[in-house]
Amino acid sequence: MDDSEFVLNQSSINPYILNIEYAVRGPIVANAQRIQSELDAGIPKPFTELIWCNIGDCHAMGQKPISFLRQVVALIVDPSLIESDSHYPADVKQRARRILDNGGGLQYSSEMLGLPVIRQDCANYIQDRDGVPCNPDSVILSTGAGEMIKELLQVFARLQPSASTVNGLQYGVMIPIPQYPMYSASITQYNLQSVHYYLDESDNWSLDLSELRRAYDEAVGKCEPRVLVVINPGNPTGQVLRKEVIEDVVRFAKEKNLFILADEVYQHNVYAEGAKFYSFKRALHRLGPEFSTTVQLASLMSASKGYAGECGFRGGYCELLNPDARLQSLLYRQLANRGCPSVAGQAILDVIVNPPKPDEPSFAEHEREKSQVLGDLKLKAQMATETFNSIPGMRCNPVQGAMYAFPSIELPPKLIEEAKAKGMQPDAMYCTALLEEKGVCVVPGSGFGQRPGTYHFR
Amino acid sequence: MDDSEFVLNQSSINPYILNIEYAVRGPIVANAQRIQSELDAGIPKPFTELIWCNIGDCHAMGQKPISFLRQVVALIVDPSLIESDSHYPADVKQRARRILDNGGGLQYSSEMLGLPVIRQDCANYIQDRDGVPCNPDSVILSTGAGEMIKELLQVFARLQPSASTVNGLQYGVMIPIPQYPMYSASITQYNLQSVHYYLDESDNWSLDLSELRRAYDEAVGKCEPRVLVVINPGNPTGQVLRKEVIEDVVRFAKEKNLFILADEVYQHNVYAEGAKFYSFKRALHRLGPEFSTTVQLASLMSASKGYAGECGFRGGYCELLNPDARLQSLLYRQLANRGCPSVAGQAILDVIVNPPKPDEPSFAEHEREKSQVLGDLKLKAQMATETFNSIPGMRCNPVQGAMYAFPSIELPPKLIEEAKAKGMQPDAMYCTALLEEKGVCVVPGSGFGQRPGTYHFR
Ligand SMILES: Cc1ncc(COP(=O)(O)O)c(C=O)c1O
Ligand SMILES: Cc1ncc(COP(=O)(O)O)c(C=O)c1O
Numbered sequence: 001m002d003d004s005e006f007v008l009n010q011s012s013i014n015p016y017i018l019n020i021e022y023a024v025r026g027p028i029v030a031n032a033q034r035i036q037s038e039l040d041a042g043i044p045k046p047f048t049e050l051i052w053c054n055i056g057d058c059h060a061m062g063q064k065p066i067s068f069l070r071q072v073v074a075l076i077v078d079p080s081l082i083e084s085d086s087h088y089p090a091d092v093k094q095r096a097r098r099i100l101d102n103g104g105g106l107q108y109s110s111e112m113l114g115l116p117v118i119r120q121d122c123a124n125y126i127q128d129r130d131g132v133p134c135n136p137d138s139v140i141l142s143t144g145a146g147e148m149i150k151e152l153l154q155v156f157a158r159l160q161p162s163a164s165t166v167n168g169l170q171y172g173v174m175i176p177i178p179q180y181p182m183y184s185a186s187i188t189q190y191n192l193q194s195v196h197y198y199l200d201e202s203d204n205w206s207l208d209l210s211e212l213r214r215a216y217d218e219a220v221g222k223c224e225p226r227v228l229v230v231i232n233p234g235n236p237t238g239q240v241l242r243k244e245v246i247e248d249v250v251r252f253a254k255e256k257n258l259f260i261l262a263d264e265v266y267q268h269n270v271y272a273e274g275a276k277f278y279s280f281k282r283a284l285h286r287l288g289p290e291f292s293t294t295v296q297l298a299s300l301m302s303a304s305k306g307y308a309g310e311c312g313f314r315g316g317y318c319e320l321l322n323p324d325a326r327l328q329s330l331l332y333r334q335l336a337n338r339g340c341p342s343v344a345g346q347a348i349l350d351v352i353v354n355p356p357k358p359d360e361p362s363f364a365e366h367e368r369e370k371s372q373v374l375g376d377l378k379l380k381a382q383m384a385t386e387t388f389n390s391i392p393g394m395r396c397n398p399v400q401g402a403m404y405a406f407p408s409i410e411l412p413p414k415l416i417e418e419a420k421a422k423g424m425q426p427d428a429m430y431c432t433a434l435l436e437e438k439g440v441c442v443v444p445g446s447g448f449g450q451r452p453g454t455y456h457f458r
Numbered sequence: 459m460d461d462s463e464f465v466l467n468q469s470s471i472n473p474y475i476l477n478i479e480y481a482v483r484g485p486i487v488a489n490a491q492r493i494q495s496e497l498d499a500g501i502p503k504p505f506t507e508l509i510w511c512n513i514g515d516c517h518a519m520g521q522k523p524i525s526f527l528r529q530v531v532a533l534i535v536d537p538s539l540i541e542s543d544s545h546y547p548a549d550v551k552q553r554a555r556r557i558l559d560n561g562g563g564l565q566y567s568s569e570m571l572g573l574p575v576i577r578q579d580c581a582n583y584i585q586d587r588d589g590v591p592c593n594p595d596s597v598i599l600s601t602g603a604g605e606m607i608k609e610l611l612q613v614f615a616r617l618q619p620s621a622s623t624v625n626g627l628q629y630g631v632m633i634p635i636p637q638y639p640m641y642s643a644s645i646t647q648y649n650l651q652s653v654h655y656y657l658d659e660s661d662n663w664s665l666d667l668s669e670l671r672r673a674y675d676e677a678v679g680k681c682e683p684r685v686l687v688v689i690n691p692g693n694p695t696g697q698v699l700r701k702e703v704i705e706d707v708v709r710f711a712k713e714k715n716l717f718i719l720a721d722e723v724y725q726h727n728v729y730a731e732g733a734k735f736y737s738f739k740r741a742l743h744r745l746g747p748e749f750s751t752t753v754q755l756a757s758l759m760s761a762s763k764g765y766a767g768e769c770g771f772r773g774g775y776c777e778l779l780n781p782d783a784r785l786q787s788l789l790y791r792q793l794a795n796r797g798c799p800s801v802a803g804q805a806i807l808d809v810i811v812n813p814p815k816p817d818e819p820s821f822a823e824h825e826r827e828k829s830q831v832l833g834d835l836k837l838k839a840q841m842a843t844e845t846f847n848s849i850p851g852m853r854c855n856p857v858q859g860a861m862y863a864f865p866s867i868e869l870p871p872k873l874i875e876e877a878k879a880k881g882m883q884p885d886a887m888y889c890t891a892l893l894e895e896k897g898v899c900v901v902p903g904s905g906f907g908q909r910p911g912t913y914h915f916r
Binding site for chain 1: 468475525533545644647717
């Protein structure tokens, strides 16, 4: 091919972008889209309906949105409804009015970190959750948690090692395996080095400190590990980490001067008996001022998960604790260049962190809807585990939290060989068969990462 | 300072991020925020109210949102209103129902490029505007035009030159001076090289082809120019480019194999007698298939501008024409890693590109509101020009379009010297005085770029 046909030279295409792999929208999903159009066009298949399980979108799977959330945001979108509507409860109108009166009209708002009134509501929520103070100045609103993941990792993007660093090493980002693929994709995009620590499948996908140390020790010298990502509750693995584990992780991060990126977007999705969400911030405080005033922590929350499941609004927050001056300066410079986060997303997040109170008219209905959704999710979590464990060759840890099951599958050696001969991942081949023969679209474990020689899907 | 206090080493802080300067949220704005809080706290100032002119947010300046837009989106946010509301016109309900029935519930939507129904509506809009076909597959929806600017420029991000390219040069992005500062900030952030071409202040800030050539020729050898940004109508300069100029630019881009990034977000904001918006896409087609099938063009549109002025929703589209395979592959990989654009933003954009038709009940009121807004903006454009030109030492070109005036100011040599002695830009010093003495917050010309020795503000 003649290079002059292209605006990008072959030799200078950015390999870090070219290598982005985002499994949740990977080739199996493209294949499923094709099958869906063929079904729509009346082409016969071994099944009549395609079942989409590739993405954690509860509403797309039929879950009804929570009324109170939508009502408040509808009034913010069209404030004239506050007068004309005769149907919404009074507390819905009060909520909307309060945000509108505090700069929450749907304008740009000069506030790059988000509306102060909503940052304050997030701070109140965090304070109530953890029982320790939260300063609204440390809360940054975002267009979804995903945006913040990318902004935070980008801060650590280095130039080509040789040109810019003393020792010629890239920064390393420690991520769990399996992990949410936005992490691996962004690490690639920003030319960072990923450092894999394996979650322990034999212990309910828990995080094992000695494995964290092993991963760290092996990485040192190949890169400079600086960020430690923990996803709790876990995606795709569904584990809910115990308090002691989290405190161990914090001690480790302090010892190694790691920035903790705590992805806590599933904090409302905890189902298993005895499991409880315990935030990294609480751990910092329980360990004392030596930790709570020094360990650098970003905790992420999203409107897309929990009982709200509001994926379309793209709303989230990040609480940023103890950022050092350099990190903060770089991050704020990037944020100044993004425009403000979607105000509709900010608004829905506000109602999620500030739900109806017991003495308000919407309280009872809101509680009912919320426990319905969380009850359904809990039931599905149990059913998924039981079903997978009843199938020969599959094994699945109990889904303690989040929204996914990540069963392991035993693949016949013949299939494994066949896949390798075709240059395919064996689990991708299995998922392709599942799609083409049964009409079920799942994501192969290789998209999230797994121990070599094991196979899974989500 | 001891390096170990920081998670980022001094030597490896990414200078490209550290150097991001985003004037619209720069030090003068920070200063203004401080003054505003002092005013709020009752501290006396030479003025009683601060006038914010730093940002192009019409709603924040008191412009009323267009009813039809907000009504349709309110119904998408809370579809139960379609039944319960007795106040909205029938066409509002039809619009909302149509989007809801086509996958526009506020869920994630597996569509990384945006909802197909809305991409189709954008394509119809473009087709009607230009009188040439538009394929919805070439329309990409985004969380504001700003998001697309960054995604597109990032595709051209190279690694450190020496490590990755044959000739050791970075890609150059040609930008007008003065320009919208998100361009210069993003060019810095992604380690690209900016190539400045000056707009001609003596000819209503028009774009002069010989100046484009000069800039290009001087840049070659220092970088590889590959992207040509044109903002039309212009921000901050307010010019509306003539058809012939645009066609010349297209010929030039073809000659030099430049990717045209046409920022056409102000396409509805044209006020001056005789001025008319002429799209780059039309120019491609008028010049014939040799151009329309080869020249790479991204045309940007936004919900934040025009008569809608919906800055808070973060909605926009990009029409991408003739992308070469490499560019498209890189861009799509990046987009797969962003989640979907805000569905509320997509919805408001839909109603903007698909306004009420003459036979629909909302038509008359919508037309009334729209011409009110555009009439007000036109009046303000005229008044701004006249006022500035009546002040000794100021000169301002007619504001033909967009939303800003960019008058030049003669600064006394003494002030210029004083500023230089303090290491400040002279116009920044002037704007600081304007803020502190008169309570008017404007952005100095140096934030947008200007010919050396000239001074402006927006
Ligand atoms: C672990 C995890 N973090 C972050 C996100 C992104 O959240 P948002 O939709 O707010 O961008 C997801 C979405 O699936 C997720 O699973
Ligand atoms: C020329 C230009 N392009 C793009 C944008 C960004 O638009 P959006 O608000 O859709 O991100 C602006 C906003 O001011 C602008 O002036």
